[in-house]
Amino acid sequence: MRVEVVDEALTRGLRRSVLRPNLLPGAPLPGDELTGAVHLGAIGDDGVALCTCFIYRDAPPWQPGRTDGWHLRQMATLPGYRGRGLGALVVGAAVRQARERGGALLWCNARESAIGFYLRQGFRPHGGIFVEHEIPHQRLWLELGDAPTSSMQVEAGGDA
Ligand SMILES: CC(C)(COP(=O)(O)OP(=O)(O)OC[C@H]1O[C@@H](n2cnc3c(N)ncnc32)[C@H](O)[C@@H]1OP(=O)(O)O)[C@@H](O)C(=O)NCCC(=O)NCCS
Secondary structure (H helix, E strand, O other), X not given: XXXXXXXXXXXXXXXXXXXXXXXXOOOOOOOOOOOOOEEEEEEOOOOOEEEXXXXXXXOOOOOOOOOOEEEEEEEEEOHHHOOOOHHHXXXXXXXXXXXXXXXXXXXXXEEHHHHHHHHXXXXXXXXXXXXXXXXXXXEEEEEHHHOOOOOOOOOOOOOO
16 A cells, blocks of 8 residues: 555545545546646555545635645545544645645645544644535644654555
């Protein structure tokens, strides 16, 4: 298993099936227009994407003039591989990539069901719960100077 910058096409099926299961395979996904996005993937030895997210330069809505803000989206782990540290590794890779590109703050609109995951990665809430596309969300942010860089070992062979 490796965690690295990948082509968006490699993680497309994973992002669609986990986050937009109502969309047909091959349908456009939100974010397709972001040609400058950096996609991260935990890729199994067989080349299958196990976990992913993407990031791009985008000021947080509460600090619109900020030029060192990066937005994290479409965080997804294949169901059979959850709880093994892959999400933490992919967020760690996203942090490093944002930092290397001059980023100082990483933020996201987290689904309520995933807030605990981001808090475990050191994110902090901004504001309360809001509903987007009928799903409760909360904005979360991480100051990159404070962010740990995970070197956790994971067992990625599995049952998905
Ligand atoms: C949220 C998600 C990406 C987490 O991925 P994962 O690979 O299972 O995460 P990890 O195994 O790296 O978990 C890291 C830590 O967060 C915790 N954690 C993971 N998911 C959690 C959740 N939903 N709520 C609370 N804590 C969570 C883990 O227990 C682990 O804790 P530890 O550091 O004490 O061991 C995955 O559950 C997922 O794909 N969910 C469905 C899609 C989704 O909601 N994506 C987020 C959209 S904003």
